[in-house]
Every structure is written in C-alpha cells, then in structure tokens.
Amino acid sequence: MKKACSILLLGSVFITFSSFISFNNDEDLFGEEYCEETAAALYESFSQYYSDAEAYRMSNGYYQDCLEWENEL
Amino acid sequence: MSMWKSCLLLLIFTLNSFSQSNNSGIAIYKVKPSSKLVEGLSKQNRIYAEIKDAVNHLDQLQYNLYFDSEIAYYDIEEQLANEQNPAVQNAAKLARNTPFYTLQPSGEIFNKIEFMGDHYLIAHKCSDYDWEIHEETKIIQGYTCLKATSGIEGRNEETIEVVAYFCPQIPFNYGPKGYCGLPGMILHLENNLVVYEMTDIQFKAIDAISFERKGIVKTRRGFSTYVDSLATATFGWGRK
Numbered sequence: 001m002k003k004a005c006s007i008l009l010l011g012s013v014f015i016t017f018s019s020f021i022s023f024n025n026d027e028d029l030f031g032e033e034y035c036e037e038t039a040a041a042l043y044e045s046f047s048q049y050y051s052d053a054e055a056y057r058m059s060n061g062y063y064q065d066c067l068e069w070e071n072e073l
Numbered sequence: 074m075s076m077w078k079s080c081l082l083l084l085i086f087t088l089n090s091f092s093q094s095n096n097s098g099i100a101i102y103k104v105k106p107s108s109k110l111v112e113g114l115s116k117q118n119r120i121y122a123e124i125k126d127a128v129n130h131l132d133q134l135q136y137n138l139y140f141d142s143e144i145a146y147y148d149i150e151e152q153l154a155n156e157q158n159p160a161v162q163n164a165a166k167l168a169r170n171t172p173f174y175t176l177q178p179s180g181e182i183f184n185k186i187e188f189m190g191d192h193y194l195i196a197h198k199c200s201d202y203d204w205e206i207h208e209e210t211k212i213i214q215g216y217t218c219l220k221a222t223s224g225i226e227g228r229n230e231e232t233i234e235v236v237a238y239f240c241p242q243i244p245f246n247y248g249p250k251g252y253c254g255l256p257g258m259i260l261h262l263e264n265n266l267v268v269y270e271m272t273d274i275q276f277k278a279i280d281a282i283s284f285e286r287k288g289i290v291k292t293r294r295g296f297s298t299y300v301d302s303l304a305t306a307t308f309g310w311g312r313k
Contacts, residue, residue, distance in 0.1 A: 037116045039308035045119045047228055049127075050166045051268065052206040053188045 031070035039063035076240035095142035098276040099259065102249045102269045104168045105111035109265045134161075136166055136249060139279050140258075145247040145280045168267045171249035174284045175199070182251040182299050185264065185288065186296075189303075192288035195296050199246060199254035204237070206255075213260040213271055214241040223253055225264075228297060236263045242276070 039059045046055035075188035104126045114124060133288050135150040148154075156162060160168075174183045180199035185192070202223045209220040229231045237252060238261035248259025249269040260271040291299065304310035 035285045036308045040304070040310040040312075041119060043308070043310045049120075049124055051169065051171070051186075052228070052297045053186055054166050055189075056300050056304055059304070059310075060307055 002029060031073070032067065035063055035066035038066065084311065095276050097279045098139075098269050098274060099262075099279060100138040100140070101138040101273040102138065103272045104134050104136070104270075105268050106131055107263050107266055107268050118175045123163060124167070126160040127167045127264065130158070130160045130164040131168060133300055134164055135267065136168075137184055138247060138249060138283055139283065140245055141245050141279065143177055144243070144284060145175040145177075145245070146172060146284070147247075147249060147251065149174075157229075165201070168269070169250055175247050175251055175253055176284070177246055180246070180253065180279075183284070183286075183290075184251060188300075193296060194286065194288045194290045196291055197293055202235075202252065202254040211238045213238060213240070214274065215280050216260060218260050219257075226294075227265075233265045237261065 039062055041067055043055055043059035046058050050058070078242060082130045110128065113177075114121065114128070115293070118124065127200065132205060134153055136147060137177040138145055138147045140146075149165055149168075153165060154170060155163065174185070175181070176183075182197050182199065184195040186195060188195075203223070204221045204223045207220040211218050211220065218240045220240060221237045223237070225234050225235055235252070235261045237247070237255065239250065239255040239257040240259040241258045243258040243260075244252045244256070248255070249262050252259050252262055258271075262269045269270050298301070301311065
C-alpha cells in the first residue's frame, strides 16, 4: 500500500512538472509567433511606402525588440 | 602679340567657358505628397500615424541633381541625410534617401544602397521606361515642359503610373530619382507616393562626379526578391 502511494505521489509530481515545462514552452511559442506575425505584417505595410531595404530594416528592428521584450517577461 | 590675336584668344576662351558652364550644373528639387498617397492613406492602416507624420514633413526635404554631359548624381541634401528628427527621417525614407547615378550615353542607372553590411548597386536603364509623350505642357520655373507618362512595375507586379514633365530646352537625359529616357531634363516627376519638382537650376562648372562600380550589382526585381527571402527566413513573411 505504501509503495503504491509513493508511486502515485511520484507520478503526480512528474505530471505536474511536465505540465509546467510544457506550459512554459507554449508561452514562449506564443510570444515568438506574435512577434513573427506582427513583424511580417509590418514588413508588408512598410514596403508599400519605403524601399525594400528600409522596410526590412524597420520590421526586423521591431522583431528583434519584440523578442527581447518577450524574453524579459 | 597683335591686338587681333589677343581678341581672338579672348573670344575663344569666353566661348569655351560658356559652353563648359552650359554643359554642367545643379538642379534643386523639392517634394510634396502625391494626391494618390494622401487620398489612399486610411486610418485603418497599421502605420497610419507614422506615414501621416512623414507626409507632413516632406516639404522640409531637398534633393540635388548634379549633372554634366556624361553623368548625373542625385541625392538628398547632405544636412538632411543626418537629420535626427524621426518624422523627417521617415519623410526621407518615403521620398528616398539613397543616391542615384545616371551614366550617359549608356543610359545605365545605379541606386547605391548599404544593406546588412554590404554595398549594393541596384541597376536599371533609361530605356526601361516606356514613355508616352503627350501634348500637355506645364511651365516650371520659366521653362516650358512637356508631359510624358510611363507605367512602372510595383512590388506586387501591379502597374504604377508615373507622370513626368520634361524640358526639351534643357537637353540632358536626367531627372530626379534616376528617372530618364526623355529628350530633355525631367523637372517634375510624380509617382504614387511623392511629387518631385525642380525649384532652381544653375548651369555652372561643378566638381567632377566620381562613381565607382563597387558593390553587388542587382536588378530591382532581383534585390526585391532577395530582401523578401530574408524577411521570410527571419520572421516568416509570406509563409501564411
């Protein structure tokens, strides 16, 4: 009985820990995806007005900043 | 030396100086937003505030076109290139802030760009513009100019109409932003974003324009495809 309880306890600790890791990964993925999507939309908008090089520089600048903000959170 | 000889030498010298000073000079262009840009700018646009701000500062820009019979160099006024005000910087991005060189008689045009640590020469030719000359005229700074139109390919392969007014009285195959291919200098140019108009022209001797074919040479389409591929690789542009 004691052994079964220990296995159950260890199992639940493992599940909780894995869920925590998985949750954190999802958060990272969400942040990165958000930055990618916004930067891509900005590139599309900037390139209607600015040169291709300028549009890339500006949207990539935003993208790098966005990744930094997400990592800080 | 006889009086006759002296007079003849003086005459030759004067004529030579006159022809040299008429073979080169500097044209100044000011800019304003095109009606298409103003009408098409919607508040729904993601970068509306930024573009609006840039549009409001276009009138602060000045471009210089240095020219002689073999080469022209067009660029933003040096002081403005180092401007710190972000709105003026964005206005310069809108009207372009990189130099153009036009070579004659080959009709080659090179836009010099620094990008990601490399130097590029974006090349095209005066003959790429398929100009149609119209009867409509416009007087610009006392010069009678003729209207010409051409369609250029936009980034999404759409055709953008460009309107130019060129002056046959000024027999130089140059214009703002590397535009050329007309029998006279382009004094007014309007695309879907900006209107460039000459406000002053001085025919005088200028310092020799130096142009080095140094850098990675790409066509406009080739460079655009390259930058798009970078955007795709960096943040997935065009994947969805």
